[in-house]
Amino acid sequence: MFNEHIRYTDGKLYCDSVMVDSIAAEIGTPVYIYSLSRALRNLRRIQTLFPEAHVHFSTKSNANLAVLSALIGAGAGIDAVSAGEIHKALLVGAQASDIVFAGVGKTREELEYAIRQRVGWINVENVRELDHINSIAAVHGRTQRVALRLNPDVTASTHPYIATGHSYAKFGLTAEVVRDILANQSKYPGIQIEGLHIHIGSQLHDTAATQRAVEIAQEIIAPFPTIKTLNIGGGLPVAYSPDEVVPAWDDFAAVLRPLLNGYQVILEPGRSIVADAGLLVCEALYVKKQAGTTILIVDASMAELIRPALYEAHHEIVPLVENQGEQHITQVVGPVCESSDLLGKDLLLPDLQPGERLAVLNAGAYGMVMASNYNQRLRPPEVVVREDGNTWMIARRRETWDDLTRTEMMTG
Ligand SMILES: *Cc1c(COP(=O)(O)O)cnc(C)c1O
Secondary structure (H helix, E strand, O other), rough: OOOOOOOEEEEEEEOEEEEEHHHHHHHOOOOOEEEEEHHHHHHHHHHHHOOOOOEEHHHOOOOOOHHHHHHHOOOEEEEEOOOOHHHHHHHHHOHHHEEEEOOOOOOOHHHHHHHOOOOOOOEOHHHHHHHHHHHHHHHHHEEEEEEEEEEEOHHOOOOOOOOOOOHHOOOOEEEHHHHHHOHHHHHOOEEEEEEEEEOOOOOOOOHHHHHHHHEEEEEEEEHOOOOEEEOOOOOOOOOOOOOOOOOOOHHHHHHHHHOOOOOOOOOOOOOHHHHHHEEEEEEEEEEEEEEOOEEEEEEEOOOOOHHHHHHHOOOOEEEEEOOOOEEEEEEEEOOOOOOOOOEEEEEEOOOOOOOOEEEEEOOOOOOHHHHOOHHOOOOEEEEEEOOOOOOOOEEEOOOOOOHHOOOOOOOO
């Protein structure tokens, strides 16, 4: 969907003051393009809506160094889910103390790395992990601050949260286990438990579930005054189509802020900061009219943007040059040998000719980070339009055939 930073002006698609087609013409397609201004505006809006909270950007949604660097420069902390993400964040100047390390399956090596780097928080998801942290911290003569990730089981509440329903149980500790750990904190001299973490899902369509989860967390920590921090995760939603109704971020703030009074609060937004700051630009290769529909084959695929294939996610797709021609139901597909290689299903698009370029909108989150070399495709470049709105840079170059083979060897 369009916004003030990504929109048509005089019939041409712009990213801030840069004509998108001028970037595509210069460096080719497919290419990801991000508006740093838009990402920073989203960050600032969340910071303003939750002035008491500290915002940690969820690196897994977009791990480009230029994006991370800009967000860190604007005061964001980092939410990392692997040692690799911690490494990238530190490389661009994140303070270790401003990093939260989360994840359901951290290896012992990752925990060692995180503790040696002195990350500010580790969000713990199982008891054995607590044992690992305790022993590693002892070896390094330190105590590590942690938050316990609570699975608040809000799926079973009267406000069912469906989106991550079935895989949900993999995440977090049950309330019973959290209570047990809190009652036995002295078993972990290398650990300071100072917070509770709840991340109940992404693209939340319901403020009530989050509210309920926070209430459950507060009930659990009430007897433990040393636990002052509530990390309420990410999940602020983004509308991917004009008819998708999602709660406004203000609604989350209105519901949560009064509840969070008196706590230190951490937020971990990812999608809400970068999704609508990014585009994936591609070029039409072929057009087929068959079976009563139009099939538009483009040079981007599920290898570059897997969300439609993986989640049946919807993205709006628009031509870079506005076209008032009659619209037809169109399937926008990629060249990859999979029927699920679809970028846009049943979209209304004008007739487009091979060589015309299009943009997949809202592609800044969970796009490039999930790109692969499937079909031995080269991963695309990432371009950022700088905060000045006028200049841009290649923030990641397009891969080459050398990149495809660099890590492999033949028998020898
Ligand atoms: C994925 C994730 C986030 C970010 O979620 P968004 O929906 O992108 O805001 C935050 N916290 C944790 C623990 C996550 O796994």
